Amino acid sequence: MIQLDGVHKSYDTGELEVHALCGVDLQIDRGEFVSxxxxxxxxxxxxxxxxxxxxxxxxxxxxxxxxxxxxxxxxGLARLRGEEIGFIFQxxxxxxxxxxxxxxxxxxxxxxxxxxxxxxxARETLEHVGLGHRWxxxxxxxxxxxxxxxxxxxxxxxxxxxxxxxxxxGNLDTKTGNEIxxxxxxxxxxxxxxxIVTHDPQIGERAPRRLSIRxxxxxxxxxxx
Numbered sequence: 001m002i003q004l005d006g007v008h009k010s011y012d013t014g015e016l017e018v019h020a021l022c023g024v025d026l027q028i029d030r031g032e033f034v035s036x037x038x039x040x041x042x043x044x045x046x047x048x049x050x051x052x053x054x055x056x057x058x059x060x061x062x063x064x065x066x067x068x069x070x071x072x073x074x075x076g077l078a079r080l081r082g083e084e085i086g087f088i089f090q091x092x093x094x095x096x097x098x099x100x101x102x103x104x105x106x107x108x109x110x111x112x113x114x115x116x117x118x119x120x121x122a123r124e125t126l127e128h129v130g131l132g133h134r135w136x137x138x139x140x141x142x143x144x145x146x147x148x149x150x151x152x153x154x155x156x157x158x159x160x161x162x163x164x165x166x167x168x169x170g171n172l173d174t175k176t177g178n179e180i181x182x183x184x185x186x187x188x189x190x191x192x193x194x195x196i197v198t199h200d201p202q203i204g205e206r207a208p209r210r211l212s213i214r215x216x217x218x219x220x221x222x223x224x225x
Contacts, residue, residue: 007061064162148172
């Protein structure tokens with residue numbers, strides 16, 4: 001599913017060059033559930049951006065589902081993200097004036113899906129995360145945990161093969177965070193590949209495979225016994 005070979009990523013800040021990733025080699029098979037742990041500035045978010053085709057490596061290669069990402073033009077990358085990848089962010093990124101259903105159906109709109117089918121799929125996916133009865137509500141009418149459930153639904157509405165979650169429990173209390181993790185575990189059991197980035201070891205340890213990244217390099221790669 002995912003193959004990184006010798007991936008480097010550098011940023012030129014004007015005064016100095018920052019090396020965010022330093023020769024990362026990584027393979028993730030289809031259907032795995034992987035956590036990426038590390039302190040702030042370790043490179044884990046940069047790695048997530050590359051996996052999600054939001055950023056290109058400075059050098060090295062990345063293949064997603066057998067396709068060399070650096071050979072795909074910008075329009076093709078946009079289609080790839082829309083069809084194959086679901087994103088979940090710490091800050092929810094919901095549009096406050098839209099209903100929950102309208103927020104969830106946004107990715108389908110970018111793909112040209114009809115309004116009727118968009119609404120059906122959005123309500124179906126909200127039902128899947130336990131919020132089918134609240135589809136007419138707006139984000140400011142629900143709790144933080146429910147907003148993250150909506151964000152999960154939006155990530156799943158395109159039925160992606162890869163789900164990327166960047167600190168998805170960072171703004172939630174422990175109980176609600178555990179509920180979101182249980183939901184992601186359920187998404188994994190349905191056959192999706194799930195990669196979750198977190199700075200919290202207690203969250204990362206729930207994944208069957210755990211990567212630790214520091215100073216732009218993979219420090220350890222462990223699987224649950």
